[in-house]
Amino acid sequence: ATISETWDVEYIMWAPDCQQRVMIGINGRFPGPNITARAGDVINVTVNNKMHTEGVVIHWHGIRQFGTPWADGTASISQCAINPGETFVYSFVADKPGTYFYHGHFGMQRAAGLYGSLIIEDSPEHPEPFRHQYDGGELPMLLLSDWWHQNVYAQAAGLDSKDRHFQWIGEPQTILINGRGQFECTLGPARWNFEKAIDKNIQTCVDNQGSCKDEERCLRRSECGPYCPKSQCAAVVLDVRRGKTYRLRIASTTSLSALNVKIQGHKMTVVEADGNHVEPFVVDDIDIYSGESYSVLLKADQRATAYWISVGVRGRHPKTLPALAILNYTDAPPSSFRWPTEPPVTPAWDDIKRSKNFTYRIKARSDTNEPPPPAADRQIVLLNTQNLMNGHYKWSINNVSLSLPTTPYLGAFRHGLQHSAFDTSGEPPATFPEDYNVMMPPVNNATTVSSRVFMLKHGIVVDVVLQNANMLKEQVSETHPWHLHGHDFWVLGYGDGRYDPLKHAAALNTVDPPLRNTAVVFPHGWTVLRFIANNTGAWAFHCHIEPHLHMGMGVIFIEGEDKIRELDVPKEAVACGLVARTAAVPLTPATPKAPSPAP
Numbered sequence: 001a002t003i004s005e006t007w008d009v010e011y012i013m014w015a016p017d018c019q020q021r022v023m024i025g026i027n028g029r030f031p032g033p034n035i036t037a038r039a040g041d042v043i044n045v046t047v048n049n050k051m052h053t054e055g056v057v058i059h060w061h062g063i064r065q066f067g068t069p070w071a072d073g074t075a076s077i078s079q080c081a082i083n084p085g086e087t088f089v090y091s092f093v094a095d096k097p098g099t100y101f102y103h104g105h106f107g108m109q110r111a112a113g114l115y116g117s118l119i120i121e122d123s124p125e126h127p128e129p130f131r132h133q134y135d136g137g138e139l140p141m142l143l144l145s146d147w148w149h150q151n152v153y154a155q156a157a158g159l160d161s162k163d164r165h166f167q168w169i170g171e172p173q174t175i176l177i178n179g180r181g182q183f184e185c186t187l188g189p190a191r192w193n194f195e196k197a198i199d200k201n202i203q204t205c206v207d208n209q210g211s212c213k214d215e216e217r218c219l220r221r222s223e224c225g226p227y228c229p230k231s232q233c234a235a236v237v238l239d240v241r242r243g244k245t246y247r248l249r250i251a252s253t254t255s256l257s258a259l260n261v262k263i264q265g266h267k268m269t270v271v272e273a274d275g276n277h278v279e280p281f282v283v284d285d286i287d288i289y290s291g292e293s294y295s296v297l298l299k300a301d302q303r304a305t306a307y308w309i310s311v312g313v314r315g316r317h318p319k320t321l322p323a324l325a326i327l328n329y330t331d332a333p334p335s336s337f338r339w340p341t342e343p344p345v346t347p348a349w350d351d352i353k354r355s356k357n358f359t360y361r362i363k364a365r366s367d368t369n370e371p372p373p374p375a376a377d378r379q380i381v382l383l384n385t386q387n388l389m390n391g392h393y394k395w396s397i398n399n400v401s402l403s404l405p406t407t408p409y410l411g412a413f414r415h416g417l418q419h420s421a422f423d424t425s426g427e428p429p430a431t432f433p434e435d436y437n438v439m440m441p442p443v444n445n446a447t448t449v450s451s452r453v454f455m456l457k458h459g460i461v462v463d464v465v466l467q468n469a470n471m472l473k474e475q476v477s478e479t480h481p482w483h484l485h486g487h488d489f490w491v492l493g494y495g496d497g498r499y500d501p502l503k504h505a506a507a508l509n510t511v512d513p514p515l516r517n518t519a520v521v522f523p524h525g526w527t528v529l530r531f532i533a534n535n536t537g538a539w540a541f542h543c544h545i546e547p548h549l550h551m552g553m554g555v556i557f558i559e560g561e562d563k564i565r566e567l568d569v570p571k572e573a574v575a576c577g578l579v580a581r582t583a584a585v586p587l588t589p590a591t592p593k594a595p596s597p598a599p
């Protein structure tokens with residue numbers, strides 16, 4: 001089947017946390033439309049850029065884009081930003097079942113609200129082994145994000161400013177669940193919604209479109225600031241029936257925050273991560289980093305009443321209240337209703353040991369496991385450091401901070417213009433000095449910026465060692481979730497301190513490592529990944545923290561250079577910069593070739 005959507009991307013006034021701001025919406029709403037497809041379907045999304053003053057692209061996070069690298073939606077990498085007033089059609093195959101989302105990938109547009117959920121259901125050709133284990137069906141997916149009152153243009157300007165004018169974005173004002181949160185208000189609006197959930201006689205003040213029907217009544221009911229006029233911030237309610245088991249999809253598109261999801265009185269069985277099956281394991285709560293997704297099985301096996309779902313910040317000193325949603329047993333007799341006491345408390349933000357325990361437990365599912373190739377053809381070591389360049393804060397990889405060219409890499413390689421489009425003086429470094437101490441601030445904190453790329457021969461097996469380090473300040477190192485475009489990778493292992501192949505290589509897991517598209521590197525630690533470079537294209541690999549990518553925390557892989565020259569890249573994907581001015585070969589017509597299935 002073919003799923004077709006037409007989207008107008010535009011600035012909208014919206015109140016995601018009960019306070020109205022300008023956001024980037026799709027078809028007049030935030031978050032954008034939910035897309036549901038079946039594995040093997042073709043998804044066509046026509047994007048009209050209705051913003052007057054900036055370009056836009058949409059990235060389909062977790063979709064590998066085999067044969068359609070120009071549809072990956074990364075500005076300056078896989079395509080030109082769609083100009084104001086212009087249209088671009090994304091057409092790609094929903095290659096495998098799983099929990100995904102989409103988001104803007106130009107500037108900091110994701111943090112401005114440009115995102116939505118993308119669910120790919122299984123099919124006879126791509127069955128999910130746990131599909132018969134949830135007799136209650138699926139609950140609405142929870143897409144988690146964080147929200148700032150300062151707009152992203154101010155955030156970017158602050159990050160770009162020099163010396164003492166540098167402004168870090170700080171902690172978010174509000175955590176959002178499906179684009180809804182309650183600023184500085186833990187229980188008010190959530191509690192109102194809670195009453196509504198357990199007593200269907202209390203009429204909602206919100207119509208199906210999310211606008212206000214009865215402003216006055218809702219204002220009276222609100223316990224925490226003006227609520228109903230901003231009914232866009234009403235808490236999410238998940239309805240269940242006692243005795244049934246449900247599938248709950250959870251994904252995080254946060255700009256910064258690592259989160260933890262805890263459902264009062266209930267355990268969860270983790271079965272899927274980033275569209276891959278994991279060996280089922282039972283938890284009280286789950287950690288989720290930006291860029292990750294999970295499916296959990298949830299059995300409604302408690303007393304029939306209503307329960308809180310808390311989403312709290314981990315990994316950074318929180319200044320943000322946990323977000324709340326409600327798990328509501330619809331078969332609760334009114335007489336059995338009891339206010340849940342307090343929402344459950346998510347684990348301490350700095351209990352890194354607990355975070356590691358959770359992450360280390362994730363393994364490939366034993367009955368569908370496809371282990372990685374036993375060895376790699378190439379190893380790339382990526383040291384992550386915070387640096388200063390002429391007074392500007394940067395994040396660097398082996399002392400090189402990524403700066404994107406104006407001509408997208410894919411277009412430059414397709415048309416043989418790479419030597420004029422960006423720095424082809426060689427690859428960026430694939431290692432760092434022996435004597436670098438990852439436990440200490442950099443001795444020399446200067447860095448360089450560059451648009452250089454790693455060139456990967458088609459089909460080779462690549463190992464990446466992500467090496468974390470101390471920041472500019474002593475005794476501080478942060479967690480970074482790294483996301484790879486165009487691929488899943490096997491996560492072979494994690495460890496503390498500096499990765500030493502002599503000591504650690506033998507202990508890497510090549511038996512049942514999980515396949516993922518996002519993996520964290522813990523403070524002062526390392527993570528080793530393996531992937532097969534079998535997808536011709538230009539792919540970003542970067543920290544999924546929006547301000548960190550903005551500050552240069554990423555690298556580019558060019559795969560199958562000669563095969564890129566043969567790709568039928570649609571003209572409108574890359575007709576900007578040098579390609580528009582000097583394309584040496586004729587641009588192919590605007591009709592994209594039908595996307596090909598995964599190899």
Ligand SMILES: O=C1O[C@H]([C@@H](O)CO)C(O)=C1O
Binds near residue numbers: 168386471478548
């Ligand atoms: O890039 C970052 O900058 C700040 C801080 O190091 C400087 O204010 C922070 O926490 C980051 O992750």
